[in-house]
Amino acid sequence: MSLIIDITIRKETQRQIRELNNELEGKIKVRTKELEESVSKLQSLNLDLEQEVKKRKEAENRIKIALQKEKELNELKTKFLSLVSHEFKTPLSGILTSVVLAGKYKLEEQQDKREKHFSTIKNKVHYLDNILNDFLSIERLESGKVTYKFSNFSLSKLVNEVVYNANVTLKSGQEIEYPQNLENITITQDEKILELVLSNLLGNAIKYSPENTLIKFEIKLEEDRIIFIVTDEGMGIPEKDQKHIFERYFRAENALLNQGTGIGLNIVKVHLENLGGCISFTSRESVGTKFLVELPLIKD
Template sequence: MASHEFRTPLTAVLTSASLIEQYPATEQQDKRLRHLERIRQSVNHLNDILEEFLSVGRIEEGKVEARPALLSLPELLQETVVDVQGLLKHGQTIEQDVTCPETVWLDASLLRKILVNLLSNALKYSGENSVVRVRATCAEGQLTLTVQDQGVGISREDQEHLFERFFRARNVTNVPGTGLGLYIIAKYLELMNGTIALESTLDVGTTVTLTIPYENHSAD
């Protein structure tokens, strides 16, 4: 699986680089730009794959720890949504709804990685003109975060294995992926004493709900 995931974008890079050589004329700039964009997308995909494999290694070696600090949830969510704008398909939108204190006591780095992963999945497995909804609520020292999409959904049988390493649902094998994303999310949540729940219906969509305890005391 790892070999396949690395080989696919590398092949795209080599193919596009070779094709660029065939467009030397000035008036062929649009064709060159199209292949340059494909190269950029492939390199970004490779970076994502590498990050997932490295994350698994760090987690399983015990090198990842939760380091809570004061953070603004509305600000973090907005920044994360900006981070994934490049993944939006035609007509896709992300709706946000945050009702939380201005600052809470959580690990911003781990939470951002969890959010990026969830939003990336939601966009990747949803079609054009679809809506991804992100909601964050805080009550009694607990953050509840939901990411809801209108994507392909996951069968009940496959849902039982989603948090296993390298597992991929059978209806998305044609979409690039390592099968590590939800496994990594679950491990990060363990470090934050949080939990994850997933509800999904084939051809309707998926809703992922995270619950994470937090404190809202000051840094002092």
């Protein structure tokens, strides 16, 4: 006996299934490749989009910074114009008043009264001259037109000139204590700039100190540097304002009613740094302030 089964149909079906599987695998590979290409293009587009967004954000930030700077510049210009108007108007009014009053004292016995008004005029003109010099210094510093001229000069002569000019503006009872034993000491530096620095510090000490106070002006000569110290018994600088004291046009809260432009110390600091020196200070409100200036001694 024998049993015969015809598997032709089953074999054909299996063959067809294999062909379909192969065809499906091929389609899957093609679709996978197409999908990978699409993903790659999408990633590239996303990267381009991210870069574009980043560039736009950077451009927006630059615009915001530029607008902020322009706003600050406009505010600074407004503040500057207001400051200049006020600082020039007050002394000019004082000069005009003194001229008018001095003209009324025509008798010889009224000479003392005339001298008093002439002294006021002299002080006001000296003050205006200092302001103009400060403004000119700022212009030269910003335009890079400052040229430092080094020379040998007598320290005693410089100190005497600075103190003599400062004495003109002393208040009643104020006194400057300064070293007298400077003969035969010669240093090499920019004499005009050093005179500007010291005049500014002494002028501030006088301005912000009350009557009947002592202003100490000390000098220490070391091997490689010279140190100037100006100490006053004035109003001092509030602690919260001390970090801003060298910023241009900044004025401490307790000094707003005093005449001043807020640019002197900024000019001093820039000049000293250009000359390789530095300036620092310590201060206590209602007690006084001490400024310390260090400059290198030029040997060659």
